[in-house]
Amino acid sequence: MGDDGYNFMKKLLKSESILMRRPEVFLESYIPPRILGRDRQLEELAFYLKYVTRGVQHPHIIIHGRPGVGKSVVVRYALKGVSEFLDREVSDTSYKYSYVLCRDHRSEGKILEKIIGDITGEEVSFVGHSISKHYKELKNAVEEFGGTVTIVLDEANLMTRPNDVLYNLSRFSVDRGGISIICITNSATFLDNLESSVLSSLSPARIVFPSYTSPELELILKDRAREGLYPDVLEDGVIQYCAAVGAHEDGDARRAIALLKLAVMIAEREKSDIVTVEHAKKALKELEKDVIGQTVIKLPPHEKIVLLSIASLSKVLSEVYGQKDVKVTTGQIYGMYQSICRSIGVSPLTLRRVGDFIRTLSELELIDTVKVHRGRYGLTRTVVLGGKPEYYIQTILEDQRFSFLTIDELHNMAANFRK
Template sequence: MDTLRSLEEIFVKFSKPRIFRARELLLPDYVPEDLPHREKQILKLGSLLAPAMAGSRPSNIFIYGLPGTGKTAVTKYVLRKMLEKAGDRIQATYVNCRQNNTNYSVLFEICTQLGEKVPFTGLSLAELFKRMRRKIDSKASLVIVVLDEVDHLVKKNGDDLLYYLTRINLDLTRAKVSVIGVTNDLKFMEYLDARVKSSLCEEEIVFPPYTYEELEDILKKRAEQALNPGSYTEEAIRLCAAIAARQKGDCRLALDILLKAADLAELEGAPRIEENHVSRAYKELEKDVVVDLVKTMPLHAKLVLLSIIHLTKEKPKIIITGDVYRKYKDLCKKIGLDALTQRRVSDILSDLDTVGLISTKIVSLGRYGRTKRIKIAASEKAILEGIKEDPTVSTLLPFP
C-alpha cells in the first residue's frame, strides 16, 4: 500500500510540475532553435552546403570534435534550415552509425529515408547499393548523406562503404551526392585508406570544446526555455557548467546533470534547483556510467576487477600485480574457468586503468625489479552493481 501511495505521489508531482515548464526541451535529442557559441561552425557548414541551392554539388565534409561539442545539433540544425528553403531540390538522409553499425543497416536507412522500400535483411550489399543508386538517380536532385558517429561503422566494417559512397557520383547521370562524415574520435583518420581520406575530407570543420563561460551561457538559455522562472538558482547552473567544463567542455553532460537535478528537485517538491541537487545528480550519473561500463566488459576483466576488490578488503595496504593474479586464479578455479596468462591479466589491468576504473602506479621493489601498485578508482558499490548483472561472476558474490 505504501509503495502505491508513494508512486501516486510521484505521478501527482510530475503532473503539476513546479520546476519544469517544458521538460522535453532538455532531452538529449531535442535540437534547440538557438545554438549559441556555434555561429562560426553553423555559418561554415551553411556556406559549404550552399552551392546545393543552385544544384551544384557541395564538397564532401568531415566534421570532428570531442563529445558533446554540438556536432550533431549543428548538422541537424543547418540541414533543417536548408531543407526549409530548398523545397524538393535537395534531399537529406541522416544515419547514426553507432545505432546502425553494419554496411547493410546504413544502406537500409538511406534507402528507407529516400522512400525506397527494401527488406530489412536478405539482399546482397551490391544489390542494396544498386537500388539506392537507382533511387537517388531517379530525379535530378542533390542528396546529402550524413553519417554521424561514422567511426563506429568504419571500425567494425572497414571503409569500403565510405569509398563507394564518395565515388558514387561517377555513376550518377542526373543526381549528385555529397557526404558529411561526423566523428568524435580524433584518431579516426588513421582507420581510413588514403583515397577515402582525401575524398571524404574535401572540407573539414572542427568543433572545439566549450569553455566554462560558454557552457554557462548555453545552460542559462536552455534553462529559460525548459524551466519555470525562479525554479533554479544561478549557482546551480554555474555548478553544472563547471563540472562539464572540467570534463572537456561536454555540453551533453552539462544538460544531463541539469535535467537530473531538475528531476530530483521536482521529486522532492523543492521550490527550486539548488547546488545540492546538482552535486547529487552528478554523483548518480557518474555511478550509472560505471555500472554500464562494468556491465559491458569481458568476463575476465570483471574477474580481475573483483579480485582487486577482494584484495582491498583482505589487505588494504598495498596491492601489486602478483597479488591480483593469484586472487584472480583463485576466483577462476572457484567457478571452473581456465585462467588467462599473467601477461594477459597485465593487459587487462592497463585497460582498466585507461577507462578509469582503477589507478596504477609503477613502484620499485628494490632488487626484485618493478611492479604496479593498484587501487580501485571508481565507486566500489557501482562496480559491484555492474558485476552483479553477470550470471557467471555473480556466483562469487556476495563477499565473505
C-alpha cells in the same frame, strides 16, 4: 488494478510539473531555436552546404571534436535550416538528408538500409542479400528521388568497416541526383586510421569543434532554462555550477545540460519549488554513479561477450601474477570469446570481427589497446581493461542472456588462456 490504485496513479501521472515547463528541451535530440557559441563552425558548414541551393552536391565533410562540443546539434540545425530554406525559396531544387547514428547502425548493410529508408520514407530490410543489392537499391532510391542527398554518419568511428563504407559511398554515382557525406566523429585519430585511397576519394573539408568555455556553457544553459523551465525557479549559482562542471569535463555541453535537468528532477522529487545548488550537487553524484555501467548495458551481445572475455582474463591474470593493468592479447581474448559463446549457445564470429569489436570498445574508452611488435612472430595487439574486472563482469552478468554463467565458470575458462 483496483479503483484505489488507479486513482492513486492517475493523480500522480496527471500532476503538473511546477518547475519543468518543456521537458523535451533537455533531450539530446532537441534542436534549439538558436545555436550559441558555435558561430564560426556554423558559418563554415553553411559555406559548404550552399552548393545544394544550386542543385549540386556539396563537398564531403569531416567534423571532429570531443564529445559534447555541439557537433551533432550544429549539423542537424544546419541541415534543417537548409531544407526549410529550399522549401520556401528554391522550389525547383529537390533535397533530402539522411541522419545515421552509427552507434545503432554499425555494419555497412544496416547503414545503407537506414539511408534508403530515409530517402524513400519506407522501412527497408535486405537481410540475407549481398552488399551489392544494398547499393543497387540505394541507386534506385536516389535516382527516383532525383535530387541531392546529404548522408550524415554520426559517431562514424563506431562503424564496423569505415574504410569500406566511406570508399563505396564516396565513389557512388547515379544518373540523376547525387550524394554527399558528412562524417561526425569524437575520435582525434579517425582520419589517421582511414586508408589513403579512402582519403583520396573523399577529399573532405574539415571542421574542428573546440571545447566550450565556462561562459559559453552558461549562455547555453540559460537559453535551455528559459525555453524549458518556468520563470524564477533556479537559485542563483545553479547555472554557474552546472557550467563549471561541464567546462571541467572538457567543455561538455551535453554533460552540463544533463546535470541541470537532473537537478530539476531531484528538486521536484523533493517537492521543492526552487532548484538549489545543493540539488545540482546531488545530481552530480547521481550522474557520476554509473556512466560506464550504462555504456556497457547498451553494448550489442557480441561486444558484451568480448568485454566479458577481457574482464575475466584480466581478473585471472591479476590473481595469478599479482599485477595491475594486466595486458591480454587478442589471441587470448578470441579463445575466451569462443568459450563463452559455446557456453551460452551463441555461434562465435571470426577473429577479424572480434578485432573490430575490440577497436569499438577502445573508442568507447572501456579498454586501452597497444600494438606490440614480437619479432618473427609479427604484430599483435595487447588490451588493458579500463576499470576493475569485477565491475564489468557483474554488470554484464545482470543481462538475462548471461545470467546463468557463474563467476567460477568464467574463472575456469579464463585459466585455460593465462599463458
